[in-house]
Amino acid sequence: MKFLTFADTKIDPFLHMQLIDLAKTLSKDPKMDVEFSFHSYLNKPGHVLHVSQFWMTYPGSVQLDGLKSEVYLRSFGNFFFSDHDVLHEAMQSLKIEEHFQFLKHLLLFSEDYRLEKVCISKRPGMSAAFSERKRILLTHFQRQYRQHIQQRRWMDAFYCSIFLLANHRLVQLHTPLKEWYGELRPSLVKLNTAESTAHIIAEIHDIKIALRAFKEGDMTSSYLSFYESDSLHFKDITRENEAKTPHSMTGSEDESSEETAREEMPSWHNETSSPSDSFLQFDLDQGTSTDLLGEGGRKAEEGDQAFGAVQAGAKDSKGNDFKGETGAGVDDASPRSGQGLYPYGQMNRFAVEKKVFPKNPSFQDMQDYQQIKSAVQSSVSLLKQSFLKTIEHKKNVPxxxxxxxxxxxxxxxxxxxxxxxxxxxxxxSPQELDAVFTLLVDCSASMFDKMEETHKAIVLFHETLKAVRIPHSITGFWEDASDAKKDSQPNYFQEVISFTSSLKNQSGAEILQLEPQEDNRDGYSIRKAAEDLLRRKEKQKFLLVFSDGEPAAFDYEGHGILDTYEAVVNTRKMGIDTLGMYISNGEVTEEAQILMKNIYGSHQVVVPSAAELVSYLVPVLRKLLFKIA
Incomplete structure (x- = not known):
């Protein structure tokens, strides 16, 4: 569980999945994924579309239009109407120029400007998002232009002025910008009317020659990025550029990876085991593959050693026979499908199930249990009577x-x-009233001050269902943080009440053996619990989850909310009613409410404190029992 929340940028899982669906639909590429980066660009060989975090600071409607406009531009414009090979060659040729950054930005802006018009002409419905995008960017670049002028960064100011003039916004050009614009104006006008990528590059070539006479230094700001790869052809077809785990990498391949690590200023990261050509970037941006330095996509991003495990299911092909590949990428194991190589979700591909069996309760445990049982007995009796009356009424209804x-x-x-x-x-018939319950209890370390009160709620759950003769199970879950590694994350499940023992009179004292432990991987635990419920023959199946915050485990940070949401969605599709109960620390924050809504939708309850868990659980159980009756 995560304690520190400052400087925490969270992505709405629903928004993220909406952008992914939109990108897949427009590009007609079922493997297309969406990631949030410093700049927006398309990694077509890697099936990844990057959208800019620039829009995350704006309010909801503006943010959505801005992100959608970038998905339109990349998954439809760049994907179908850009010549990526020509762009790549042009970028390589421009790198020797003194004003490379300015030329790169001018080339990418001109291409985006052309693609925007293509998108609107082909799909007029995109015009609203592009209009909002233009309004925001014009304000942004006006502000940037004034700052560059004040700081006498003339090439940066010149680029901003070109952006503003191209979008019909009047700009007062200062010296030396006025002279530069007069000299380059014919070529800039042609860029405005270019009809292809090749046409734009031809005009950039003329501007490149004219810029050699300029004595001013290059741009220092970064506004646009471009994905560059040295293997846009055969290696992408054969998937040679995708990462291999240490288990699948041969000795010769390991040596070759060392020879290709020629990045300037390489740095070592203590979580990596062998060099790769992106250590410096990963050292600065640990835990994310986004481009936070504003220099575009990194070479062989799919081959980063830190993320090589994503392609753990890849198999070596022999010669040109690629039948041996069961899927070298993440496309065959989408966590949304729950099928393929990773049936428990891509983020849980290295999770290992470990079972902890309850011990025989001691005499002290049984005494403590009887005290808790006595404290909740009135609520149990009330729920039992309500349930029985509802069933009786249902039988007597004409x-x-x-x-x-x-x-x-x-x-x-x-x-x-x-x-x-x-x-x-x-x-x-009596069979139509058949039901089964599973209660999952978060046993992460942050439950240390809540477990005692949580025990009372668990006892209420167990005694109520036992009284109305409904089979159920109660399982605590946690991940061992000390033993978790990149390729192995042990997840422990302690089933203190099983389906077979739940209706026995002497059962219950084992509940007190649930104690706070380490981390929690909710998405994996929900999938495992659903798997057990599906084996049951009862008609109605219910899964209840007690948790006290955002899922947090090894290599799960930032992905836990989305993975848990996908687990909940898939579990409900299987016919299992899934409900989440969030246990707060004395005050229900807006962040907690948004978190639970993002994961469980409307089927969730936020409890202000562990002391109130029992009072909040009573109406929840009543509602579920009435649904059964």
Whole structure:
């Protein structure tokens, strides 16, 4: 569980998944993923679209339009209407120029400007998002222009002025910008009307020659990025550029990876085991593959040693026979599908299940349990009586002469009665009331001050279901942080009450053996619990989760919310009603409410403190029992 929340940038999982669906639909690429980076660009060989975190500081509607405009631009514009090979070659040729940064930005801006017009002409529905994008960027670049002028960064100011003039915003050009613009104006006008990537690059070539006479230094700011890769052809087809784990990497491949690490100023990271060509970037941006330095996509990003485990399912192919590959990327193991190489989700591909069996309760445990049971007995009796009365009422409700249901054979009343009741309802069989419950209890370290009160709620849950003869199980879950490694994360499940023992009279004292432990990997635990529930024959299945915050485990930070949300969605698709109960620290914050809503939707309850958990659980159980009845 995570304690520190400062400087924490969170991405709304629903927004993230909306952008992923939009990118896949527009690009018609089922493998396309969306990541949040410093700049927006398309990594077409890697099936990744990067959107800019620039929009995350704006309010909801503006943020959504800005992010959607970038998805439009990359997954539709760049994907179908950009010549990536020509762009790549042009970038390589421009690197020797003194004003490379300015030329790169001018080239990428001109291409985006052209693609924006293409997108709107092909799909007019995109125009609203692009209009909002233009409004925000014009304000931003006006502000940037004034700052550059004050700081006498002339090439930066010149680029901002070109952006503003291209979008029909008047700019007062200062010296020497006025002279530069007059000299380059013919080529800039042609860029505005370019109809292809090759046409833009031809005009950039003319501007490049003219810029050689400028004595001013290059741009220092970064606004746009471009994904560069040395293997845009054969290696992408053969998937040679994708990472391999230490288990699948041969000795010769390991040596070759060392020879290709020629990055300037390489740095070592203590969590990596062998060199790669992106150590410096990962050292600065630990835990993320985003481009936070503003220099575009890194070479062989899919091959970063830190993220090489993503392709752990890759198999070596022989010659040109690629049938041996079961999927070298993440596309065959989407956590949303729950199928393929990673049935428990991509983020849990290295999670290992470990079972902890409860011990025989001591005499002291049984005494403590009886005290807790006595404290909640009144609530148990109330719930039991309500449940039994509901069932009895349901049995006594008339099931003939109804306005809806099955059609009766006695149709003569259609002619004799003014308001005939021609329908009946079939009597329900006892099997239709069959139900089964599972309670998952977060046993992370942050539960240390809440576990005692949580025990009371668990006892209430167990005694109530035992009283109404509904089978159930209670399991505590946690991940061992000290033993967790990059390729192995042990996750422990302590089933203190099993389905077979739940209805026995002497069961219950084992609940007190649940204690706070280490981390929690909620998405994996929910999938495992759902797997056990699906083996049951009962018609109605319920999964209840007690947790006290955001999932946090090894290599799970930043992905836990999305993975847990996907686990909940997939579990509900299987017919299992899933409900989350968040135990707060005395005050319900807006952050906690948003967190639970993002994961469980409307099927969640936020409890102000552990001391109030029992009072909040009573109406939840009543509602679930009424649903069964």
């Amino acid at each position: 099931n003939h002469d109804l306005h809806f249901g099955r059609l009766n054979k006695r149709l003569t009343r259609l002619l004799t009665d003014k308001n005939p009741r021609l329908f009946f309802k079939k009597a329900e």
